[in-house]
Amino acid sequence: MTVPNSFTASLPAVERAEIGRRARARASRSCHGWFDGGPDRFDPVEVIERQSATRVPELVPVRYGRMLESPFRFYRGAAAIMAADLGPTPNSGLQVQLCGDAHLLNFRMLASPERHLVFDINDFDETFPGPFEWDVKRLTTSFVTASRENGFSVKEQERAVRVCVAAYRRRMREFAGMRTLDIWYAQDDVEGLRRLLTSSMDKDVRRRTERAAAQARTRTHMQAFEKLTRDTAEGRRITPDPPLITPLRDLLSGSAGDEEEKVLRSVVEDYARTLPSERRHLLRHYHLVDMARKVVGVGSVGTRCWILLMLGRDDDDPLLLQAKEAQESVLAAHTGGADFDNQGRRVVTGQRLIQTTSDIFLGWTHVVGLDGRDRDFYVRQLRDWKGIARPETMGPDLLNLFAQVCGASLARAHARSGDPIAIAAYLGGSDRFDRALTEFAQSYADRNEKDFEALGAAVRSGRVSARDL
Template sequence: MPTLDDTSLPPTERAARGRAVRARVPRSAHAAFVPDGKRPDPVDIIERQSAARVPELVPVRYGRMLESPFRFYRGAAAVMACDLGAAPHTGLTVQLCGDAHLLNFRLLASPERHLIFDINDFDETLPGPFEWDVKRLATSLVIAGRANSFTPQECAAIVRGSVRAYRERMRAFAGMRTLDIWYARDDASQFGALLAQPLDKNVRRRVSRASAQAYGRTGLQAAGKLTRLVDGVPRIVSDPPLITPLDELSAGAERDELENTLRGLIENYARTLSSERRHLLGRFHVVDLARKVVGVGSVGTRCWIVLLLGRDQEDPLLLQAKEAGESVLAPYADAEPQEDQGRRVVAGQRLMQAASDVFLGWERAVGFDGRQRDFYVRQLRDWKGIARPETMDPEELALFGRLCGASLARAHARSGDPIALAAYLGGGDRFDRAVATFAHAYADQNERDHRALVEAVASGRVTARTDPAA
């Protein structure tokens, strides 16, 4: 992947380049969000996405998005991409997550078996203006705060703190050596140092509890929950429509062809792994497959879980093969067209994450319907700790927002130019305050868009289905 910004220039010239962008896009300009009469209908955007998805699962997606403005926001990355793409931007390019809302930051296992904090969702990753990720994160904090009945002042303070953490860490990266930036990671045991303040007893207790839960969310635990023995062989438990084994999806020649396609996908994707990881995967063999419903925005994409065994039934490996479509940012970002969407996701993840899953790879497969589809593959679960913002008070959400902002800065500094970015952001809080204003305005718009979906369901324009695991 080419360098996203010209870092071959002397630091003084890179800083001057960053400051010069202020003349074209002042930091205060980021406060603006005023949709005009040409703004597309948000339900139209969501329906266009749904057209390429598994038809019987689309109502589940709408059902999940109906539940709350925050759930809607998680499923409406394409709507926000359209709005961000219509506005002026800095042109300061980084590898974007593309969907940097707060629940896409979580505790993860590194290959060295350390617990780290990082971004975990890269379905929409693409090079683009750094502020798009910052604004997506900031707005999610306001929406989560409103769901907890926080005051507008509390929400604004939470966003300003998150953006300040991003800005100050980017300034720190601007003074670091290139390899030091690349090796930086956010260890769960060092949150106090990352936040530049000691954690109080209650926060330390929550961090400890979250870490313990993450350590327990292993592939072995997932296998115990999702499988059962049938004639002495582990099989994936049926729980339709959320988990549907292959035998329940099709029969006869069609079923055999689908199984061969999926087995071939796993066999061929191994070529995208390094040689030692390919050797490790070769120690396992496929024993069962099932379709799985995941997330909110991803519902309806073709996602498979694959159960493999190593030495015996006590040695399971669960992989997830998830369909990758075009990024929602593609129509708006000035990026090269991506021919292989699975490879796009994996390349973006490896570029942004401090440590990626050892089984992360991609493959293109042709299904029994004759259509070619792109997939990326990774472990289904590996020490993943997920935040629960609904249980947080304002102080706790503020701390979490600062962790997210600092982690996002690290991810952006790996691909963009931290010197130019830091120079643009500056040492004051002008950018922080502007993004907080934007986040409130966009949270208002998100509530209106959520109501539009509620009305579309009530009128019969679209069909929604609730599910117990939502």
Template sequence: MTGTRRMHLTPQERAARGRAARTLVPPDSHAEFTPATDRPDPVAMVEQQSAGRLTDLVPIRYGRMMESPFRFYRGAAGVMAADLAGTPSSGFTAQLCGDAHMLNFRLLASPERHLMFDVNDFDETLPGPWEWDVKRLSASLVIAGRANDFSTKERAGVVRETVRSYREWMDTFAGRRNIDVWYTRIDADELFAALSGELGRGEQRRVSRTLAKARSRDHLHAFEKLTHVVKGERRIAPDPPLVVPLEDLLPGVEREQLEQQLRELIDRYGHTLPSDRRALLHQYRVVDMARKVVGVGSVGTRCWIILLLGRDDQDPLLLQAKEAGESVLAEFTAPSEYANQGERVVAGQRLMQATSDMFLGWERVEGLDGRQRDFYVRQLRDWKAIPQADTMSPDVMRLFGRLCGANLARAHARSGDRIAIAAYLGDTDVFDRAVTAFAELYADRNEQDHRALTEAVRDGRVTAVSA
């Protein structure tokens, strides 16, 4: 038998590594945030990220980011990645979401048709310092809390609860067997039953409605909302500039070329699916396609929705093929092991999520301009519900933060050294309070960056439109 034998440390040795890191990088050092003296202009960084995007959609991105500091934050993962690169790190890595703000934690469907609470959106996923995800989540809660007029004390309570949850769950996972960590998941119904005692009657009713709404937002709901019948055939309904069918987007020859490329994308991407799901995919036929504008951080990337039909016209499958570029973390971490950026996204999602979309896969295609671009593919909508941050009370946001912290710990524990990280965090609230201080400082910085973008639009440096 030949090959390289992987060295395995004992739990005691791993814990010792974590404790040793506390001496080198004290947990209270994470309170620090001082922007670098040579920090790039945030507007220039946002423009740089927009450079490879569709020029007619970029103004929509700026328009959305202008709306509020929170919306700016959602579109400025690259800005924060550069800032986080200069902050303290314990030296332990995990697979990162890369954009772990609070709205990227939501209700999702598992292939077994259970409603789960999990982290979502892995466009920026890459291995890196686990602290970066914790800090991006925490700062998002402060920014959302400020928008809701929470007091400083209320915001601090939300963040401390979130980080405490992360710390305590990481300690719990440190004591579990590997396979038990892997099987851990947060079932939404079980979660609601367990936490209902902490919610008032009104909040319980809102959560019940949210669960019911999530289940109603399935592929059939998307089918009815996004399509209509034209001359007896089902087609994607136009909603420009957010949804533009191919026949309205390009002239005849170019449209036919792009349609053929997207058909080939769907056919070839099936080879990245498990064989049983590939067999299921091949039972559908492509009938229509459209360009779609997606979330704040992704506006301007190439994103297509593809309508497929199965047994008959009432057996739909809506897939989303989204362009995958290099992660904003890549400049500050080790390069990805995947040559295809779509595969990078899919691999990170499968590693971090407890259960992933059954149609999740990737492919590389050549565009009309001759450039090779990577894409990942997934269902457009399947039992999804995004939290409404602007309606949360301090108590609800604190509870929500606790769930996010637990879920992020679970995601990191699958790929990182959970025993060393838990030992580094310790059993006191020193790290919790440090990150709370950091989050307030970064929220200040984010507000300044948001103002810089607003001024750039006012001065005509960049163009923004509402859509």
């Protein structure tokens, strides 16, 4: 994977800034406020159906059922629709490694390998090089969509967007003045969040954030181990909870099943080759004892995702890995970007570019002959100190603070792979880009609600089936 805009690194800072300012001729800052699907816009349900064609058939109705719970849940599963909408619009041409699905629930607290709690992006299934503003547009629209579900006024919705974009713009300007290594080492840790919240006089906000940090530290691999496994006559094994969690032994039968089990069990050996040597050594201390298919997320439902239970010294020394199918990024068809020999590698490489610290077991593999075709996977620990936001419990002030943190964190992610000097020069010191994104987020949230209704109509007509779980 080529690092976006790496060619500008050798240019003097003044020339890199000029590249950013000239990009306004390609796409003015104000033009980002425009969005109009028009009467000739594609069928959004057809976009979702095309994605579903490569997924586990019996899980596709679960995906639709989850997307129909609310417009925000629909939005989480509709990254492909938004990518198709953004593709034809004017863009800055200032490339970064995009998250690709930068909605607010994909920002959370995570554990670093040094066992520090940091705040970062956590989902990279759609990561791909592209214009920086696409991530900003997806993030800001998610705040409008979540705000509407909370019953916030239009003024409150727009305030969250302004706060988010202003935080992105100001943080990018800070990075433009920093040394390259200082940008690479920059982190958003919990201490930094505490300093931010100290400036807020709302004691309830500070209390809730401290509680969220404490809860994140309890969400360890041991907690997942206790929750997802049980003692059996054969030893510790994964607890069935079909169709959400289905052990491999319950899915496969006969000679064909035996062959498929061999294919799946080769995942660990092949994936280990993508790890650094010291981590391969660490992985050798564990052996695979059980596997299960797991239904995850909203947009990912139906992709093949496996829990791998591995044990070390004994049944009280576990390692839980998640092997998740990686398909082509929804952005690929709309960027003219290069093809990748392995989609799992695309995810891992993008994640390492964007995140300040990644899971020590992060790697990828290629599985031949699974469900009749070859498939790419990436592998990581199932759970390690993850704290997830709950926007439905947030009032306007707390959501604004969260928007500020997310906007600043996204700027840090983009500054690592893109050119912060060019992007900062493009954005400038005024709020012109902020105001444009406020207009866009409202317009696209309207479009998202119509697409949500279109999926509901498709279910009612029998075109697709939905299942509640």
